[in-house]
Amino acid sequence: MTMEFMRVVTLAEAGSMCAAALAAAGRRGVRVSVGVVDAGGNLVAFQRMDGAEIAGPELAVGKAYTAVANSCATHELTEAAAPGGGLYGLQAASGGRYVVFGGGVPLWWEGRVVGGVGVTGAPDAADDVACAEAAAAVWE
Template sequence: MTLNLAVAQSLCTAALTEAARRRLVVSVAVVDAGGHLIAFARMDGAEIAGPVLAPDKAYTAVANSAPTHELAVAAAPGGPLFGLHAAAGGRYVIFGGGIPLLDVAGRIVGGIGVSGAPEPADDTACAQVAVTRWAAMR
């Protein structure tokens, strides 16, 4: 399975459907293995930061080979990645909502980012639904 526009849009839809089920209003982005945007969707009324944060969460997950909620712990004061949030011109986002997408061989082929829920764990949960859809497609 290739992470192309149609697939990326399907992943956005999966995350948006989960957000609607949870009564959340979010933005969703899917990037390729180079962190370049493939697809983006913003629910009506979503926060103004979503068009920046959702793609940056996806980018961060790809660039660091880890879900963004895991980076939050490592980037805390005293952690091994402290200061990470200031790297890449401030593009790295170190709170939940970004998850890498892996191919069947375990290589990162892209990432998904969700932003806008009141709690980062809800962004992560919506992104995880899209990751589950990706796993079923590949």
């Protein structure tokens, strides 16, 4: 019997991803929070820029969790979760933990989602997405 190796997101890697997201936010002139979770949606690392919104700890981690749970970027869920969409009400699932607007991206390894990163706080969700993608680029 062979044991299959499952890649995990280490604290050091999560810290590097947080730093990349914050650097991207700094270049964009926005203040954000960033959270990195493992394959089970459990928090590995979190950072919040000085002056970032107070909802950051909940929303950033929620976006990362949602990306893992749905195996897709959270901005891909926005339209489907809106009234009339095929996933309408998704944001109420999992005790309201799902966040269905941009800023969450899954982390992939050998065809499996092994973690996620979530960024929140920018006035425009496109900035959250760009910062999350900068963090994910560190993983890749």
